[in-house]
Amino acid sequence: GNSVTQMEGPVTLSEEAFLTINCTYTATGYPSLFWYVQYPGEGLQLLLKATKADDKGSNKGFEATYRKETTSFHLEKGSVQVSDSAVYFCALSDGDYKLSFGAGTTVTVRA
Amino acid sequence: DAGITQSPRYKITETGRQVTLMCHQTWSHSYMFWYRQDLGHGLRLIYYSAAADITDKGEVPDGYVVSRSKTENFPLTLESATRSQTSVYFCASSLTGDQPQHFGDGTRLSIL
Numbered sequence: 001g002n003s004v005t006q007m008e009g010p011v012t013l014s015e016e017a018f019l020t021i022n023c024t025y026t027a028t029g030y031p032s033l034f035w036y037v038q039y040p041g042e043g044l045q046l047l048l049k050a051t052k053a054d055d056k057g058s059n060k061g062f063e064a065t066y067r068k069e070t071t072s073f074h075l076e077k078g079s080v081q082v083s084d085s086a087v088y089f090c091a092l093s094d095g096d097y098k099l100s101f102g103a104g105t106t107v108t109v110r111a
Numbered sequence: 112d113a114g115i116t117q118s119p120r121y122k123i124t125e126t127g128r129q130v131t132l133m134c135h136q137t138w139s140h141s142y143m144f145w146y147r148q149d150l151g152h153g154l155r156l157i158y159y160s161a162a163a164d165i166t167d168k169g170e171v172p173d174g175y176v177v178s179r180s181k182t183e184n185f186p187l188t189l190e191s192a193t194r195s196q197t198s199v200y201f202c203a204s205s206l207t208g209d210q211p212q213h214f215g216d217g218t219r220l221s222i223l
Contacts, residue, residue, distance in 0.1 A: 004153075034211065043115075043201055043214035044154070089153060097142055097161070097208035098169070101153035 002027045006090045006102035013080055013109050021075040021105050023064075023090035031092040033057075033066055033073040034099070038087040047075075047088070080109045114138070117202050117215035124192055125223050132187045132218045134202030142205045143185040144169075144212060145177065147198040154201065160185055161208065192222045 007022040025031065032051045036044040048057030053068035062077045073090060090102040115136040124130050134143065141162050146154040146169075156169030158177040166177050174196060176188045185204075189196055199219050203212040 032209075036214075041216070043216045044203075045214070046211045049211065093209070097144075097159060097205070098156060099154075099212060101155075103151055103153045 002031065002092060002094050002098075002100040004090050004092055004100050004102040006088075006105055008103070008105070010106040010108060013107070015081060015109055015111055016079045017109075019075070019077045019080045019084070019107065021088055021090075021107070023073045023075065023102060025071050025073065025090075025092050027071075027092055027094050029094045031094045033064070034091040034093070035062070035064055035073070035075050036089040036091060036101075038089065038104070040086070044089060080107075082109050082111050085109045115202060115204055115213055115215045117200075117218050119218060120216065121219050123221045123223065126192055126194060128192050130189045130192055130220070132189075132200055132202075132220070134185045134187070134215060136183055136185075136202075136204045136213075138204065138206070138213075139182060140204035140206050140213075141182070142208055142210075142212075143179065144203040144205075145175070145185070145187045146201045146203065147171065147196075148201060148217070149198050157187065157200075189220075194222050196220065197222045 003026045034049045035047040037047045048059040050057040050066035056065045118133045144159045145157040160166045160179040202215045205212045
């Protein structure tokens with residue numbers, strides 16, 4: 001079956017630091033990959049997505065590249081801000097409506 | 112633009128009671144979903160619906176019932192609540208099955 005593994009947190013960074021959250025997946029087909037972000041007290045919001053190998057998703061300074069050879073979709077941001085403090089979820093969809101989520105990574109950015 | 116709204120935001124109840132969580136979306140999305148969020152598990156799909164009057168089980172359906180008589184509403188009922196159902200519940204919707212899902216703000220349910 002499909003599964004998503006992402007690095008465990010929590011991750012604590014200083015402002016302007018570089019952020020990487022690792023995500024690897026197992027899927028039977030050719031999935032679409034997503035990063036969702038959850039700010040405190042809110043629901044999940046789609047941050048970025050990629051639908052095929054070598055696609056790069058980007059939004060709000062975050063980027064992730066769909067790497068089929070390593071089955072990975074690592075999230076990166078070059079310079080984080082306090083407002084980036086949130087829980088980040090990697091997810092995949094294997095050609096249908098179902099999303100499989102990773103466990104989530106809590107990121108805290110300190111001023 | 113109301114989007115997708117869940118009610119209540121917080122609920123405390125006792126074991127054995129029935130409780131219904133509401134979800135309403137204003138986009139006329141075909142697909143709607145219920146997830147539960149537990150520490151260390153991410154989000155797990157409870158039930159989903161592809162259209163009015165069409166529902167199906169997800170990964171963790173036991174103890175839950177859903178209905179979808181209207182496209183915009185997708186209530187989730189715990190018929191006899193158990194402590195293991197203490198969780199944060201999220202409703203989501205998408206225009207079609209392969210479009211990104213949009214989430215509500217969640218209902219935090221505590222069962223004592």
